[in-house]
Amino acid sequence: MNTVIIDYKAGNVQSLLFAIERLGFSAKLTNNPDEISKADKVIFPGVGEASFAMNSLRETELDLLIPELKQPLLGICLGMQLLCKDSEESDTKALGIFDVSVKRFPDSVLVPQIGWNQIYDLKSDLFRDIPEQSYMYLVHSYYAEKNKNTIATTDYSESYSTALQKDNFFGVQFHPEKSGVFGSKILENFLKLMNIRNLS
Incomplete structure (x- = not known):
């Protein structure tokens, strides 16, 4: 299986690479559109500021490629937020895959x-064998509101989307690679997903 991690200068991905290797898989860090398009699985991580990250995607036209991908894609942290339509952080227009805004706490x-x-309220094969009320590790100032694509919820000042899914696109606000045994299981579940076309 060919798994790629999108490289767009938005955070250190070494812990993610190590977590994937511990599960017996491998992944390649790349910003090459052809390699990304041909991958079986795509991981879209991110740490940092939304407008800088979007500008970085535009430099290599990955902002045009990502919404067109048909294989399973997992956005992590800022990566999930950039799959949404916009963010209050620097008034950033994002990729628009999820029709929801990202707001500041x-x-x-x-x-x-x-x-x-x-x-909690786990609703996807991404959470197969993950108990309700499992703890995940989070570091963020912005959040996606709850919406029709919410597949997991977390409470912090109010309830918000801690995971999203639309068709082949998945997003998690937490860092599965830093979330212990259940975080590793979520990564494993994603890497074992069959290609998806019409999930909602």
Whole structure:
């Protein structure tokens, strides 16, 4: 199986590569459109600022390629947020795969949210064998609102989407590679997914 991690200068991906290797898989870090298009699985990670990340995608026209991909794609953290339509962070227009806006947590809570929090209302094969209320590791100041594509929820000031799915596109706000045994299981579930065309 050919798995690629999209390289667009948005964060250190070594821990993700190590987590994939521990599961007995391998992945290649690339920004080559042809390699990404031909991959069996695509992982779209991200740490940093939304507008910088989108500009980086535009430099190599990956902003045009990503929405056209047909194989399973997993966005992680900022990667998930960039799959949404826009973000309050620097008033950024994103990729528009999920029809939902990304908003900043209110000042009434500690921002960023850093540490472990629970996920619940799990609704996808991505969460096969993952118990409700499992803890995942999160580091973020912005969140996707709940919507028709929400497949997992977390509470922090209010309930929000901690995972999304539309067709072959998946997104998780937490870092599965840093979330212990259940995070590793979520990565494994993604890597074992069959190619998907019409899930909602």
